[in-house]
Amino acid sequence: MQPEEDKFKAILKSLVYPVCIVSGVSQKGTPKAITVSSVTSVSFSPQSLLVCINKDSSFHELLFKGCKLNLSFLNSNQSNIAKICSIENERFNNDFWNYNDDGIPSVKDALGNVLCTITNIVDHGTHAISILDVIKINFKHKNYKSLLYGNQSYIKI
Numbered sequence: 001m002q003p004e005e006d007k008f009k010a011i012l013k014s015l016v017y018p019v020c021i022v023s024g025v026s027q028k029g030t031p032k033a034i035t036v037s038s039v040t041s042v043s044f045s046p047q048s049l050l051v052c053i054n055k056d057s058s059f060h061e062l063l064f065k066g067c068k069l070n071l072s073f074l075n076s077n078q079s080n081i082a083k084i085c086s087i088e089n090e091r092f093n094n095d096f097w098n099y100n101d102d103g104i105p106s107v108k109d110a111l112g113n114v115l116c117t118i119t120n121i122v123d124h125g126t127h128a129i130s131i132l133d134v135i136k137i138n139f140k141h142k143n144y145k146s147l148l149y150g151n152q153s154y155i156k157i
Contacts, residue, residue, distance in 0.1 A: 016150035019082050021072040022051055023105040024062045031092055031105045034059040035085040037149045038127075039071060047134035049116060052127045063121055063128050068135070070100075071114045072107035075144035079154040081107055082147060111146055112139040 002008075017037035025031055038052035049071065053060055062069070074082055081096045097105045106113040116132035123129075148155040 013152055014150070016148050016155065019074045019079075019147040019149050019154065020051075021074065021081065021085050021107050021110075022053070022059070022069055023072065023107075024059075024067060024069040025103050025105075026062060029103065031097075031099075031103065032059050032062055033085045033091050033105060035082045039073075042131055048119070049114065049132045049134065051130050051132065053130065054127055055123070056126070060128060063118060063130055065118055065121065067118045068102060068104055069116055069118065069130075069132060070104050070106045071116060071132070072110040073112045073114070074107065074147040075109065075111045076147050076156040078107065078110065078147055079156075082149075082154065106138070109140075111144045112137065114138075 018039065020036050020039045021033050022036055023031065023033040034053065034057055036051060040050050042048040042050045051071065053063060084094065085091050096108055098108050099105050100115070104115070114134055115136040116134050118130050119133045120131040121128055145157045148157065
């Protein structure tokens with residue numbers, strides 16, 4: 001264990017993050033998705049986002065420059081899909097998904113869906129940091145609130 005590891009984990013667990021589903025298609029054409037709370041903006045020009053993916057995750061195999069991914073920012077009523085995407089074999093055994101022409105899944109009724117392409121990947125410790133340039137945004141101008149995660153549980157506002 002590294003010095004301060006317990007304190008580091010404790011402080012991160014106490015923070016509140018928006019919940020997002022990152023989805024894509026494997027080289028074999030299999031849809032994949034993962035629930036993350038580590039998405040943030042990087043730049044307005046080019047429009048870009050950053051997402052961190054654990055290297056031990058099966059989703060990690062999708063991370064390469066040029067790969068297209070969808071980020072579905074969940075609304076406060078979608079904790080069920082966030083939980084499902086943490087169970088390896090259950091992610092696509094439901095009707096929560098839309099698929100674009102490339103077969104890339106996105107979550108129906110999400111607060112917003114952002115199609116991106118990976119432009120840079122930085123390996124750091126246990127995670128891969130992917131920088132994604134935005135291709136297309138589907139933002140629903142409804143009165144949705146974001147699904148948040150903090151203190152190890154989903155939070156509705």
